[in-house]
Amino acid sequence: MASIVFQKDKRSGITYAYESASYWDKEKRQSRAKRTLIGRLDERTGEIVPTDGRGRKKRDDQLPAKPGPVPVTKTARFFYGATFLLDAIGEKLGVAEDLKRCFPKTFKQILSIAYYLILEDKNPLYRFEKWSALHKHPCGENIGSQRSSELFASISEEAKHEFFRLQGRRRMDNEFWAYDITSVSSYSEYLRQVQYGKNKEDDRLPQLNLALVFGETSGLPFYYRKLAGNIPDVKTVKTLLAELDVLGYSKVKLVMDRGFYSEDNINALFKEHVKFIIAGRMSLSFIQQNLEPLYEQFRSYDRFNDKYELYCHTVQTEWNYTQYRPYKGDTVSEPRRIYVHYYYNIDKAAEEEKAFDRRLIALKRELESGKRIPEHETSYRRFFEIATTPKRGVKVAVKAEAVAKWKRWFGFFALLSNETMDASTALELYRNKDLVEKAFGNLKERLNMRRTLVSSEQSLEGKLFVEFIALIYLSYIKKRMQDAGLFKDYTLQGLLDKLDVIECFEHPGQRLLVGEILEKQRKIYEAMDVQPPASL
Structure with a gap:
């Protein structure tokens, strides 16, 4: 005999209606009941609203998503430990919140693909279906090839820039930002910005370039830009400054290598009141003339830095700043204070x-x-x-x-800055720039971006953005692992795999249950500054 049973979900406050059919269990020799979800109770009318069997109204995909957690409508178990970590990181960094604001209809799909790229090292997207069936993730369902292409194409430039703006606000106000460019090779003949250029990995394929900005203290990226493959690094600084201004970033501090050095760029940095540390070439007369007066006494014991095992000294001098004023048709010239930090390495x-x-x-x-x-x-x-x-x-x-x-100049190198600091501080800030280089390694190796595997501009733009989201999470995990000394015990993949075996269990009308968590797993969560999920 069948009857209607109502059960209220304590988390969402929604009351679900089940059809309960009684039957005799011969093995256990007792009466049993089988429940089938038939709908949700409308508290206002008292009517049962039919669902499609997954706790949603018919054709729900055409309606705006309702707030609150999605109710569980079937019994299932998933791997949950690693995706729980990513959920917590996304909440801590504001990534999930900012994505939701910028991509209200697709943020869950973006997060799910980013999670897949992080947890399935180098695996192509066509394997997402298998991963999706085994893991609890934000989207909660498979994203096929066609849907992922549509998702990538739907990511607009306006929404991306809003995300960059929101993430930039969350970064530390007083930190330096490392800026660098890498090349990504491509087999595609249809991408406009894929050009032959100076490839940093001696790859003979045409390429496009990616410019990336990282916070040195936070260790997190918050901005990137795609460039044509034949544009040299030095030509990109003025555009970067213009885009940072459009995004509303104030008190900008940039760290750049000598590939970005030019008189025009230094003048542009001064004009925009940007604090900078930039490497200079020893062949430049400006660099040499300020070193000449102290060249013979440079290797003095009091200038030796035992931390970096080299000699260093800072010279305060003047930069001949020039600015062309188109509205007056003239060029102004005036001295600006600048610091040249010199270093000498005997080896x-x-x-x-x-x-x-x-x-x-x-x-x-x-x-x-x-x-x-x-x-x-x-x-x-x-x-x-x-x-x-x-x-x-x-x-x-x-x-x-x-x-x-x-x-005469062998063993010497120089850094320039327009902010007061000693040579040791400038060198430490500059060497932190390798965050960007390591991030490029993550982007191209772990995130499967060594070759662009898309053929349309729209798909490329969208895929790069989702890869960038994944890079934020990876950068956070790597920095926490370094700070906690976890690399002596785990690789990044090994740490994620250690958590990925933790399961969760879903039952209709019941809270989510999490399987057993070992002490080693609990310590990993703590090292990530994440409260472990409550286990059984």
């Missing part, structure tokens, strides 16, 4: 000198054998006197003065 000097001497020997042999290489002509003229006679043939002599002048 590096010795290595550079040995490498240079080997190169001189090779160049001399090329000249004497008559097998000159066109790319080396500048070096031939700079370092050698070359004479040719009918009897003696080619006679080659080294220009001793030119060689000594070239060797």
Whole structure:
């Protein structure tokens, strides 16, 4: 005999209606009941609203999502430990909240794909269905190939920039931001920004470039930009400054390597009142002239830094700032205070000198054998006197003065800043820039981005954004692992796998139950600054 049974979900406050059918269990020799969900009770009318068997109204996908947790309508078990960690991180960093504000209809799908990319190292998206069936995740259902393509195409530039703006506000106000660019190769012939350029990995494929901004203290990325593959690094700084201004970021502090150094860029940084640390080339006259007065005494014991095992010293000087004013048609010039931080590494000097001497020997042999290489002509003229006679043939002599002048700067490097600090502080901030390089490694290796595997501009833009979301989570986990010394016991994948075996159990009308949590797993959650889920 069948009857209607009502049961209220304590978490959501929703009352569900079940059809309860009694039957005789021969094995246990007792009466049993089988329940089937038939709908939810409308508290106002007292009517039962039919559902499609998953706790939703018919054609719910065409209606706006209602607030509150989705009720459980079937008994199931999932792997939950790792996705619970990601849920907690997303809440702590505000990623989930900001995504919901910017992508109200698709934020759950974005998070689920990001979770998959994090937990399934290097696996392509077509394996998402299997992972989805085994794990509890924000979307809660499979995202097929067609749906993922539609999702990527739906991610608009306006919504992305709003997300960058919101995330930037959550970063520490007084931290330096590391800025760098990497190349991503592509087989596609249909992407406009895929061009042949200087590839940093000696890859012969055409490429596009990715610019990434990281907070050095937080260790988290909050902005990226896609660039054409043939644009040199130095050309990107002014556009970066303009975009940061549009996003409303104030008190910007940037750390950049020497690939971004140019007089125009330094002037632009001063103009926008941006604090910076940037590496300079020792071949520049501005760098050399400020070092000359203290060159002979530079290797003094009181300038030795035992932490970094090198000599260092800071010189306060003036930068000849120039600004073109189009509305007046003139150029203003005025001095601006700048600091040049000099460093000398004895071991590096010795290595550079040995490498240079080997190169001189090779160049001399090329000249004497008559097998000159066109790319080396500048070096031939700079370092050698070359004479040719009918009897003696080619006679080659080294220009001793030119060689000594070239060797003079071996072992030295320099950083420039417009904020008061000593050389040790500047070097520490600059070396933290390797956060970006490590992030690029995560992006291309772990997140399967070494090759762009999409053929349309829209899909590429969307996929890059979801990869970027995954990178935020990975960066948080890596930094917490480093701070807690967990890398001596786990790899990043090993740590996630350790949590991924924790299960959860869902029952209609009941709270979510979490399986047993071991002490090692509990300590991992604590190291991540996350409260472990309540287990059985």
